[in-house]
Amino acid sequence: MTTTSAAPESATPEQRHADWLELFFDLVFVAFAAQLSHTLHGDPSPQDFAVFLALYFPPWWMWINFTVAANLFADDGARRRLLMLSAMACLALMAAAVPEATGDRGPAYAIGYAGTRFVLLGLWWPATRLTGPMRVPKWRPLGYCLVSGVLWVVSAFVPGPWRYAMWAVLIVAEVVLLLTARGSGVARQLHTGHLVERVGLFVIIVLGESVLSLITSADHAWTAQAGVTALLGFVLLAALWWSYFDFGTTAVELMLGAAQGRAAYVLARDVAGFLHFFVTASVICVAGGLATAVDEAGHAHLPQGALIALAGGLALYHLTHAAIALRYGRTVGSVAVWAVPGVGIPALLVAFGGHLAPWLVVLVLAAEAIAHLLYAKAMARRRLAARMV
Secondary structure, eight states, rough: OOOOOOOTTOOOOOGGGOOHHHHHHHHHHHHHHHHHHTTTTOOOHHHHHHHHHHHHHHHHHHHHHHHHHHHHHOOOOOHHHHHHHHHHHHHHHHHHGGGTTTTTTHHHHHHHHHHHHHHHHHGGGGGGGOOTOHHHHTHHHHHIIIHHHHHHHHHHSHHHHHHHHHHHHHHHHHHHHTEEEEEEEEHHHOHHHHHHHHHHHHHHHHHHHHHHHHHHHHHHHHSSSHHHHHHHHHHHHHHHHHHHHIHHHHHHHHHHHOOHHHHHHHHIIIIIIIHHHHHHHHHHHHHHHHHHHHHHTTSSSSSSSHHIIIIHHHHHHHHHHHHHHHTTTHHHHHHHHHHHHHHHHHHHHHHHTTTOOOHHHEEEEEEEHHHHHHHHHHHHHHHHHHHHH
């Protein structure tokens, strides 16, 4: 699915692929996923889950912003390279601040995010001098990037709880600005294949962090029980990878390719921007839960927080994919067939699986993921056979 050749400006959507700079840029999110996943190891509390989601949304939102900029403006010049490398440094600062972002490292997290807003201003400002539908009014990057960046710097000097309230208000303001954008010019220039590829690459990043968590935890525990649990965890992740890249990416590309005008922009915004936040967040939760399951493989059961991260993460993963399918226009009945067991089985484990051994919890989840994959493949064969009749 992934290639690394840069695309010329005249390329069609199908010809656009991630370039070397975008792939290098993604490496900082490997560190981000690792830092965030580590916050969910052990027995995370409801507050830990809330902090995880709150700290994850800003970097995810920034990644989407940079992806859209790269999608619309094909440029491999020194200016863009320096801007993107600067953004990497800012995001690396945010990743390093994650463990204490609600404490002493909060100012560093805020300044890092502010830096990414200023970089985004540099990427979008040339579009204010364009003519035609791709021209961007100056007030939009000034408000969306410059003013937002300045206020994030200010938040670094705001004490205690007020700082985090300010972050929430600023993020909501950014989202509202996006929701009010017409996107008519963007829709005509959007490279669907490139966008699907970039989102798929991010899913690979979080799945990769899940595999790394398994290996690291197995290395720490190094028992037969830990090895079995890690192997079952790998089967679970492999089934998620298989179903996502055989069916998820194909559906995204087909639906975005069929949409026209503003509908294409809105669909891309909803599926790639908003709903895939929960797709990737759920996989990070699963990674944290799997790491604990391997660490605790010799114990009688998992801590409740780890059970929520692991089984609850998988439930959220299926629930989000159900929301994506409904957003595509699928009927409730066709989605419920796979979504109800996909969400229900992990949810039952969260509610009643507190007495199960860690390896058994992972086994049940792996079996559900495999069954989900087999059902998707059977339905694909049935639709193909129906078209051939």
